[in-house]
Amino acid sequence: MLTDTNSFLSHDNAILSKSWFLTAGATDARGLMPLTMVAARAIEIATIHANAMGVGYAELAEENIGWVLARLSIEMTRYPRINETYTLTTWVEGYNRYFSDRCFEMTDADGQPLAHIRSMWVAINFDTRTMADLGVMERRAVPATSDRKCPLDKCRAPIIARDAEQITLKHTFGVCDIDFNRHVNAVRYIEAAMNLKSLDFFDSNSIKRFDVSYEHECLYNEDVRMIIGPGSGPTPGEVVEFHSETHSRRAVAMKFIYEPIAESI
Numbered sequence: 001m002l003t004d005t006n007s008f009l010s011h012d013n014a015i016l017s018k019s020w021f022l023t024a025g026a027t028d029a030r031g032l033m034p035l036t037m038v039a040a041r042a043i044e045i046a047t048i049h050a051n052a053m054g055v056g057y058a059e060l061a062e063e064n065i066g067w068v069l070a071r072l073s074i075e076m077t078r079y080p081r082i083n084e085t086y087t088l089t090t091w092v093e094g095y096n097r098y099f100s101d102r103c104f105e106m107t108d109a110d111g112q113p114l115a116h117i118r119s120m121w122v123a124i125n126f127d128t129r130t131m132a133d134l135g136v137m138e139r140r141a142v143p144a145t146s147d148r149k150c151p152l153d154k155c156r157a158p159i160i161a162r163d164a165e166q167i168t169l170k171h172t173f174g175v176c177d178i179d180f181n182r183h184v185n186a187v188r189y190i191e192a193a194m195n196l197k198s199l200d201f202f203d204s205n206s207i208k209r210f211d212v213s214y215e216h217e218c219l220y221n222e223d224v225r226m227i228i229g230p231g232s233g234p235t236p237g238e239v240v241e242f243h244s245e246t247h248s249r250r251a252v253a254m255k256f257i258y259e260p261i262a263e264s265i
Helices: 035-053 057-061 134-139 186-194 199-204
Strands: 007-009 015-021 065-076 085-095 100-108 113-125 167-172 205-214 223-230 238-244 249-260
Touching: 007 035, 015 035, 035 057, 035 065, 035 085, 035 100, 035 113, 035 186, 035 205, 057 065, 186 205, 186 238, 186 249, 199 205
Parallel strands: none
Antiparallel strands: 007 015, 015 085, 065 113, 065 205, 085 100, 100 113, 167 223, 205 249, 223 238, 238 249
8 A cells, every 4th residue: 555645556556656856965966867866766666566566575575585676777868857856657567487577667747758667676585595486476466567568678688798898997895885685785886887987977978778687696895896898789888797706706787878968067
């Protein structure tokens, strides 16, 4: 049951919309919503919707499992501005024993699209830290799905182009990077990657498209190598990969596609 007056849940529980007002403290240096908040709001409304459908944290925790984000794609038409009201709408496109596909649309106060977002979620077992069977959900509630379309196709995991020039940096995750699952919060990886760029760069360039694949969790005080290079494919963009020094494996990979801002600061 929803008590938030800024939220609307469809009668069949399949679609949830929620509105926010963008305050000055939530904007970037240009007075716009940053990509990190777009991602955070998508995670937030997904959590609210799962709770409303009876497949949220409290229900899954009784089965000793919990939701984690596996893939996220964001394509921006424009970013909300300071003092602007925006709305996120979300729906579950489908699910199976291991994955749940969830989509989002962000609109302005006039209903014009600001962004389209696609995500894929999995559940992990809290003890083994491995993927769990989502079939346990159906013993509690069958998640409502919607035939509403999402214009974003499912994307492959980003990868640096073969034989491309690369830059490698080291990074250590601290206390403020950790969430209640006791691993690095999904948004903290995005922050770490964006902080590799200068303020001057973001005064002149905007993130048009973002894709991330969360493959393995990183933990508190874990050392990682951040490898930066051009992506593969027809829209290469810039890929940032996080490689765990502890486990000698790739943990996260993300791709940024930038576009010049018409009038830089």
